[in-house]
Amino acid sequence: MKTIIPLILLPAFLCLVVAAPQAQAQGGCANFTTKAGCDALKSNTTGTGNTGLGWRALFSDTIASFNTGVGAGALSLNDADSNTALGAAALLLNTTGTLNTAVGTDALVFNDSGSSNTANGANALFNNISGNFNTANGANALFDNITGSQNTAIGNSALSVNTGDNNTAVGSSALASNTTGSGNIGLGVLAGSAVTDATSVIAIGADGENVSNSCYIGQIYSNIQPQVGVDPDLVTISSSGRLGRANVSSRRYKHDIEPMDTASEAIYGLKPVSFRYNKQYDATQTLAFGLIAEEVAEVNPDLVGRNREGQPESVRYEQINAMLLNEFLKEHRRVEQQDCKIQQQETMITELKSELKTLVTTVNEQASQLQKVSAQLQINNATAQSIAESR
Numbered sequence: 001m002k003t004i005i006p007l008i009l010l011p012a013f014l015c016l017v018v019a020a021p022q023a024q025a026q027g028g029c030a031n032f033t034t035k036a037g038c039d040a041l042k043s044n045t046t047g048t049g050n051t052g053l054g055w056r057a058l059f060s061d062t063i064a065s066f067n068t069g070v071g072a073g074a075l076s077l078n079d080a081d082s083n084t085a086l087g088a089a090a091l092l093l094n095t096t097g098t099l100n101t102a103v104g105t106d107a108l109v110f111n112d113s114g115s116s117n118t119a120n121g122a123n124a125l126f127n128n129i130s131g132n133f134n135t136a137n138g139a140n141a142l143f144d145n146i147t148g149s150q151n152t153a154i155g156n157s158a159l160s161v162n163t164g165d166n167n168t169a170v171g172s173s174a175l176a177s178n179t180t181g182s183g184n185i186g187l188g189v190l191a192g193s194a195v196t197d198a199t200s201v202i203a204i205g206a207d208g209e210n211v212s213n214s215c216y217i218g219q220i221y222s223n224i225q226p227q228v229g230v231d232p233d234l235v236t237i238s239s240s241g242r243l244g245r246a247n248v249s250s251r252r253y254k255h256d257i258e259p260m261d262t263a264s265e266a267i268y269g270l271k272p273v274s275f276r277y278n279k280q281y282d283a284t285q286t287l288a289f290g291l292i293a294e295e296v297a298e299v300n301p302d303l304v305g306r307n308r309e310g311q312p313e314s315v316r317y318e319q320i321n322a323m324l325l326n327e328f329l330k331e332h333r334r335v336e337q338q339d340c341k342i343q344q345q346e347t348m349i350t351e352l353k354s355e356l357k358t359l360v361t362t363v364n365e366q367a368s369q370l371q372k373v374s375a376q377l378q379i380n381n382a383t384a385q386s387i388a389e390s391r
Contacts, residue, residue, distance in 0.1 A: 031046065031047065031048040031049070031050075032048055032049045032050075033047065033048070033049070033050045033051070033052075034050075034051045034052070034053075035050075035051070035052040035053070035057070035058075036052070036053045036054075037052065037053055037054040037055050037056070037057055037072075038055045038056065039055065039056045039059050040052035040053065040054060040055070040056065040057040040058060040059070040069075041057070041058045041059070041061060042056070042059050043059060043060050043061060043062050044058070044061050044062060045062045045063060046062070046063045047061050047062060047063050047064050047065050047067070048065040048066070049065050049066045049067075050064070050065060050066070050067045050068070050069075051067070051068045051069070051070070052067075052069045052074075052075075053069070053070045053071075054069065054070060054071045054072045054073070054074055054088075055072040055073065056072070056073055056076045057069035057070065057071065057072070057073070057074045057075060057076065057085075058074070058075045058076070058078060059073075059076045059077070060076060060077045060078060060079055061075070061078055061079055062079055063079065064078060064079045064080050064081050065081050065082075066081055066082045067080075067081065067082065067083045067084070067085075068083075068084045068085070068086075069083075069084075069085045069090075069091070070085065070086045070087075071085065071086060071087045071088045071089070071090055071105075072088045072089065073088060073089045073090075073092045074086070074087065074088070074089070074090045074091060074092070074102075075090070075091045075092070075094060076089075076092050076093075077092065077093050077094065077095055078091065078094045078095065079095060079096070080094065080095065080096045080097055080098045081098050081099075082098050082099050083097065083098065083099070083100045083101070083102075084100070084101045084102070084103075085100075085101075085102045085103075085107070085108070086102070086103045086104075087102065087103060087104045087105045087106070087107055087122075088105045088106070089105060089106045089109050090102040090103070090104065090105070090106065090107045090108060090109065090119075091107070091108045091109070091111055092106075092109045092110075093109060093110050093111065093112060094108065094111045094112060095112050095113065096112065096113045097111050097112060097113050097114045097115045097117070098115045098116075099115050099116045100114065100115060100116065100117045100118070100119075101117070101118045101119070101120075102117075102118075102119045102124070102125070103119065103120045103121070104119065104120060104121045104122040104123070104124055104139070105122045105123070106122060106123045106126055107119040107120070107121065107122065107123065107124045107125060107126070107136075108124070108125045108126075108128055109123075109126055110126065110127050110128060110129055111125065111128050111129060112129045112130060113129070113130045114128050114129060114130050114131045114132050114134070115132050115133075116132055116133045117131065117132065117133070117134045117135070117136075118134070118135045118136070118137075119134075119136045119141075119142075120136065120137045120138070121136065121137060121138045121139040121140070121141055121156075122139045122140070123139060123140045123143055124136040124137070124138065124139065124140065124141045124142060124143070124153075125141070125142045125143075125145060126140070126143045126144070127143060127144050127145060127146050128142065128145050128146060129146050129147065130146070130147050131145050131146065131147050131148045131149045131151070132149045132150070133149050133150045134148065134149060134150065134151045134152070134153075135151070135152045135153070135154075136151075136152075136153045136158075136159075137153070137154045137155070138153065138154060138155045138156045138157070138158055138172070139156050139157070140156060140157045140160050141153040141154070141155065141156070141157065141158045141159065141160065141169075142158070142159045142160070142162060143157070143160040143161070144160060144161045144162065144163065145159070145162050145163060146163055147163065148162055148163050148164050148165050148167075149165050149166075150165055150166045151164070151165065151166065151167045151168070151169075152167070152168045152169070152170075153167075153168075153169045153174070153175075154169070154170045154171070154174075155169065155170060155171045155172040155173070155174055155189075156172045156173065157172065157173045157176050158170070158171065158172065158173060158174045158175065158176065158186075159174070159175050159176070159178060160173070160176050161176065161177065161178065161179055162175065162178050162179065162181075163179055163180055164178065164179070164180050164181045164182035164183075164184075164199075165182045165183075166182050166183045167181065167182060167183065167184045167185070167186075168184070168185045168186070169184075169185075169186045169191070169192070170186070170187050170188070170191075171186065171187060171188045171189045171190070171191050172189045172190070173189065173190050173193065174186035174187065174188060174189070174190065174191045174192060175191065175192040175193075175195060175203075176190070176193060177192075177193055177194070177195060177196050178192065178195050178196060178197075179196055179197055180196075180197045181195055181196065181197045181198050181199050181201070182199050182200075183199050183200045184198070184199065184200065184201045184202070184203075185201070185202045185203070185204075186203045186208075187203070187204045187205065188203075188204060188205040188206075188218065190207065191203045191204065191205060191206065191207075191208070191218075192206075192207070192208045192216075193207045193208075194207045194208050194209050194210055195208050195209075195210050196210050197210065198210045198211055198212040198214075199212045199213070200212055200213045200214075201213075201214050201215070201216075202214070202215040202216065203215075203216045204216070204217045204218065205217065205218030205219065206218035211280060211281075233245045233246065233247045234246035234247055240308070246318075260322070260323065260326040263323070263326075264322075264323035264324070264326040264327050264330075265327070266299050266300040266303070266323065267320060267323050267324060267327065269299040269300075270291055270295075270296060270299055270320075271291070271292070271295055272289065272290070272291060273289070273290070273291065273292060274287060274288070274289050275287075275288055275289075275290070276288060290315065290317075291315050291317075293305075293312035293313060293314060293315050294312050296312070296315050297312045302316075302319070303315065303316050303319055303320060304316065
């Protein structure tokens with residue numbers, strides 16, 4: 001296993017080596033200091049393990065140790081420990097900042113007290129003064145960063161005007177317009193170029209928009225993929241940012257399976273509305289139709305999605321669709337039962353009509369016979385009267 005000597009033990013180790021007879025090598029200086037160039041390490045007194053190569057490299061260093069300055073003016077005003085500057089004027093104005101690495105002309109040139117910064121490329125982190133834990137790889141990367149910390153810029157002019165914190169830009173001119181925005185991510189050439197002061201924006205191969213807490217992925221909209229066949233599926237996003245397939249409905253993933261029964265009747269308490277989204281979310285102000293999550297939560301709390309604070313955020317329309325289907329099927333069964341009853345009633349009516357027709361026919365026949373009997377009686381009465389009169 002590789003043994004690592006703690007930094008605190010390094011000065012003691014160097015003191016032991018200095019005390020040895022061969023400690024001062026040919027062409028070197030005391031305390032393991034190496035210098036070459038006009039006024040390089042000119043002010044050094046007790047500083048240990050410093051290397052100054054170039055005009056006034058590490059010029060002001062007195063007691064600081066473990067610095068390397070290579071190039072004209074590199075670390076010229078420095079008096080802090082553990083800095084590395086390679087390039088003309090690299091870390092030129094650094095005084096108390098430590099653990100910085102600057103490679104390239106004017107890299108970290110204005111850094112004063114900022115620490116743990118890494119700048120690779122001409123003018124990288126050029127204006128940084130007190131920002132810490134920044135990484136800039138590429139010419140002009142994080143150029144205007146002054147106090148911003150924990151930023152990462154990889155690519156020419158990436159995050160070039162940034163002053164915010166915790167930003168990550170990978171690609172030439174990625175997040176190049178970001179000023180005070182923090183927590184942004186830009187991946188790709190010119191990625192996030194529309195972001196200026198918004199926070200928590202993710203732009204992957206896209207310009208994005210200056211809207212906080214948003215995500216943009218280039219070419220994803222133009223990639224048409226109809227949801228047909230057995231392969232395409234929808235993607236959902238949880239409140240924690242987790243992506244997943246939406247159309248999962250196998251029994252393998254479920255338990256406590258019961259008929260919906262009357263649970264779907266909750267939809268009768270919902271209040272559909274028309275509305276327009278606020279302008280920061282929809283610049284077109286297109287008229288929309290739907291439900292209000294807070295109102296839905298009052299009817300059935302299980303029909304809304306919630307954010308990390310537990311506030312109603314969205315409506316689970318796919319659940320409402322299933323409830324609508326259940327109510328439709330219930331109504332369909334009622335209609336079927338009614339149809340069955342109607343058919344039975346129609347059959348009964350047909351039978352009654354047939355019986356009525358038969359009855360009417362019988363009545364008509366009886367009426368006809370009665371008429372005949374009545375006529376015969378009239379004849380008989382008339383005959384009897386005639387006989388009586390003739391007597």
